[in-house]
Amino acid sequence: MAASVGFKTSVDQACRAAEEFVNIYYEIMDKRRRSLTRLYLDKAALIWNGNVVTGPEALTNFFEMLPSSEFQVNMLDCQPVHEQATQSQTTVLVVTSGTVKFEGNRKHYFNQSFLLTAQSTPDHTVWKIASDCFRFQDWATS
Amino acid sequence: RSLPSGHTMRHDHQDNSVKRRARCWGIYRRRFPNWSEPVSPSMDPSSRQQQDGDAAASDTRVDSGVRYTPYAIPPYHQRGTFHKQDQTPANMEREQKPLERSMEGHRLQGTSGSWFKITVPFGIKYDEKWLLNLIQSQCSVPFTPFEFHYKKMQAHFFVENASIAFALKNISGNIWDQDNERISIFVKPSDVPHFVHKELKSEKVQQIKLTMKKRDDSQEALDIQRFHFDPDFMRHADMAANPSKCMAASLGIHEENMTKVEYAGEMDKEKGLEPQQMRAGGNALCTTFSDKSSNINSILELFPKLLRLDGQESPRPTLGGTEAHKKLPTCKGSVFGSETVKNLVLQFLQQYYLIYDYGDRQVLLDAYHEGACFSLTVPFNPEDPALSTLCEYFKESRNLKKVKAPYLRRQLLKHTKRDIVDSLSVLPKTQHDLSSLTVDVWLQTERMLCFSVSGVFKEVEGKSQGCVRAFTRIFIAVPASNSSPCIINDELFVQDTGPQGICSTFSIPMVTPYSSSMPALSQEQQKMVPS
Numbered sequence: 305m306a307a308s309v310g311f312k313t314s315v316d317q318a319c320r321a322a323e324e325f326v327n328i329y330y331e332i333m334d335k336r337r338r339s340l341t342r343l344y345l346d347k348a349a350l351i352w353n354g355n356v357v358t359g360p361e362a363l364t365n366f367f368e369m370l371p372s373s374e375f376q377v378n379m380l381d382c383q384p385v386h387e388q389a390t391q392s393q394t395t396v397l398v399v400t401s402g403t404v405k406f407e408g409n410r411k412h413y414f415n416q417s418f419l420l421t422a423q424s425t426p427d428h429t430v431w432k433i434a435s436d437c438f439r440f441q442d443w444a445t446s
Numbered sequence: 447r448s449l450p451s452g453h454t455m456r457h458d459h460q461d462n463s464v465k466r467r468a469r470c471w472g473i474y475r476r477r478f479p480n481w482s483e484p485v486s487p488s489m490d491p492s493s494r495q496q497q498d499g500d501a502a503a504s505d506t507r508v509d510s511g512v513r514y515t516p517y518a519i520p521p522y523h524q525r526g527t528f529h530k531q532d533q534t535p536a537n538m539e540r541e542q543k544p545l546e547r548s549m550e551g552h553r554l555q556g557t558s559g560s561w562f563k564i565t566v567p568f569g570i571k572y573d574e575k576w577l578l579n580l581i582q583s584q585c586s587v588p589f590t591p592f593e594f595h596y597k598k599m600q601a602h603f604f605v606e607n608a609s610i611a612f613a614l615k616n617i618s619g620n621i622w623d624q625d626n627e628r629i630s631i632f633v634k635p636s637d638v639p640h641f642v643h644k645e646l647k648s649e650k651v652q653q654i655k656l657t658m659k660k661r662d663d664s665q666e667a668l669d670i671q672r673f674h675f676d677p678d679f680m681r682h683a684d685m686a687a688n689p690s691k692c693m694a695a696s697l698g699i700h701e702e703n704m705t706k707v708e709y710a711g712e713m714d715k716e717k718g719l720e721p722q723q724m725r726a727g728g729n730a731l732c733t734t735f736s737d738k739s740s741n742i743n744s745i746l747e748l749f750p751k752l753l754r755l756d757g758q759e760s761p762r763p764t765l766g767g768t769e770a771h772k773k774l775p776t777c778k779g780s781v782f783g784s785e786t787v788k789n790l791v792l793q794f795l796q797q798y799y800l801i802y803d804y805g806d807r808q809v810l811l812d813a814y815h816e817g818a819c820f821s822l823t824v825p826f827n828p829e830d831p832a833l834s835t836l837c838e839y840f841k842e843s844r845n846l847k848k849v850k851a852p853y854l855r856r857q858l859l860k861h862t863k864r865d866i867v868d869s870l871s872v873l874p875k876t877q878h879d880l881s882s883l884t885v886d887v888w889l890q891t892e893r894m895l896c897f898s899v900s901g902v903f904k905e906v907e908g909k910s911q912g913c914v915r916a917f918t919r920i921f922i923a924v925p926a927s928n929s930s931p932c933i934i935n936d937e938l939f940v941q942d943t944g945p946q947g948i949c950s951t952f953s954i955p956m957v958t959p960y961s962s963s964m965p966a967l968s969q970e971q972q973k974m975v976p977s
Contacts, residue, residue, distance in 0.1 A: 354778030371772035379825040380846040386934035389894035415918040435888040443916030
């Protein structure tokens with residue numbers, strides 16, 4: 305059935321995108337922080353432990369101000385977002401979790417989720433962050 | 447107090463009304479407000495920080511024990527903000543006084559020094575600074591605590607010296623807290639803690655820089671041989687043996703400082719530094735500070751026992767002027783974007799968990815879109831691969847870090863509302879603590895509402911009964927015909943909080959928000975939504 309074939313494809317595509325994206329994102333976050341803003345759409349919003357940051361300038365300042373980081377991602381999941389929400393703009397929900405150590409601070413568990421949208425050119429698809437939500441998760445045992 | 451803390455499941459007399467309401471999705475559904483106003487989190491500054499009570503730092507959630515007692519938080523237990531946390535004695539000592547540590551032992555301790563882990567049972571009750579000050583005040587030997595942290599109910603830190611460990615052990619039982627309860631201290635030998643390797647590397651860099659800077663000020667040529675005899679440098683035996691190697695390796699650590707380091711022309715980065723004479727200030731490896739006065743301040747903050755510098759009396763150290771230690775932004779509470787969205791989301795969550803916890807989860811069929819997706823994940827913990835208490839979840843866990851086969855990845859993603867609800871129905875029975883929820887509304891447009899919820903829940907039956915789990919759940923919803931949220935994506939993350947953490951000692955006071963006066967949480971309940 306066309307619908308289910310389409311769904312399988314979108315799931316596979318979502319997984320590929322998620323894995324690739326997550327590798328890049330945390331690599332850049334840890335090692336080339338100044339480039340991080342480029343991964344975000346202009347109208348993207350970040351909610352970082354309840355702090356709302358929107359727009360490229362605010363994001364750049366925010367990432368600049370954040371201490372250097374060491375992320376350890378232990379969990380990754382993703383889902384294709386139903387097109388009814390996205391007006392056929394291919395979107396993927398990506399969820400990660402793990403630990404992070406910001407310099408000068410103790411290690412924290414974190415949960416982070418992204419909405420990625422595909423920006424396709426004839427050659428390839430570029431995924432950009434439309435939304436990013438990050439929270440420390442300190443309920444868990446260390 | 448309207449908060450019925452200490453109430454364990456008082457379902458007997460509430461059973462009927464709760465069951466009634468849990469029977470059907472939407473039977474008590476209020477008219478959800480029109481959510482077509484495209485409000486994003488940033489738009490409404492006044493509601494942006496929905497504090498929902500105290501904007502205490504999220505590290506208050508660590509000591510869940512305190513949170514769930516009906517008692518006021520003891521005065522000595524002021525957890526404060528992340529800023530305070532950064533400035534605890536442990537952190538300050540570690541970052542600012544490397545020399546002091548080496549001097550106190552009067553020993554050449556390399557990374558092979560003897561480490562001890564110090565444990566204070568029930569230490570989680572105490573503020574870090576207060577506890578360390580108390581211990582220090584009773585301890586005959588000044589000590590530097592490393593990596594102070596709380597684990598479960600205990601406070602832990604490391605010390606790098608057997609005589610200190612012994613001294614600390616001696617004061618066990620001889621110190622009292624403000625409730626006149628004895629504080630015990632347990633001491634045991636430890637392997638070199640894992641953080642040491644990384645931490646000491648950055649210390650090494652600091653020391654190298656400052657050692658060189660000392661020389662730089664006095665315009666002496668750097669003779670690498672002289673490093674062997676510099677007391678700052680001698681702290682680490684391995685550095686003394688192989689200073690060139692260490693410097694090269696150490697310099698790789700801090701990328702941000704790299705821009706300030708000048709390399710001598712003749713040095714080959716790949717091979718490391720040549721053990722030749724290096725000229726400070728010229729081509730030599732040196733870090734640059736903005737001006738001399740800040741140099742001196744910087745050095746003195748790090749080496750307060752350094753009395754002489756360039757033949758001058760040392761000025762009193764002043765705070766500030768160090769390399770900026772970036773602070774983390776304060777953690778804040780739920781983010782809703784607007785009052786309308788807040789009501790919408792809270793109503794949805796109350797409804798959802800009412801059914802999820804007390805009703806038949808099949809009823810949730812009506813809450814999901816026909817083509818919805820659901821998946822759940824449990825983190826892979828390399829230290830505990832058995833994950834025995836989370837096995838019911840682990841079976842369905844779609845952690846792409848572990849699940850590689852494409853067919854399995856597809857299989858574990860539940861698709862269509864029928865499959866989803868069937869999946870949910872076999873997950874363990876739960877009780878969610880709505881007062882523990884933090885909500886972040888990421889996105890809200892005419893067609894889409896996207897938010898995440900995190901908090902804790904308790905397992906109420908089976909072999910994990912009583913165990914408390916932490917969860918984060920993401921909902922993406924579209925407006926249904928009656929404009930109530932219709933879920934299209936649902937992702938659930940579950941993590942253990944540990945058997946000793948909350949489970950055995952505390953019962954979650956189940957706030958029952960299902961009275962007819964609800965839509966929103968009451969004032970008192972809102973205060974319980976943590977930051």
